[in-house]
Amino acid sequence: AARTIAEAWAVANRPGTTVGAGTQMSMGYLFTVTEDGANVGTIIVNDDTGHVGWLAVAQLSPTTSGS
16 A cells, blocks of 8 residues: 555655665555656655655755865
8 A cells, every 4th residue: 555655755746766675664554756767756645644754865966175
């Protein structure tokens, strides 16, 4: 059921992404979300309530050296 919830959330909120295999944790299930082969975040589905949380992967900008 958690996978179905995660996939429905991704379709509605992150179209074009793929939901990976879930990992069960104490707070529920974690699903890695990828887009074009790159990790873009994690969906957390609470196994008691079905509530979905989203953790985005920070995309760091390249910097130039002042030297």
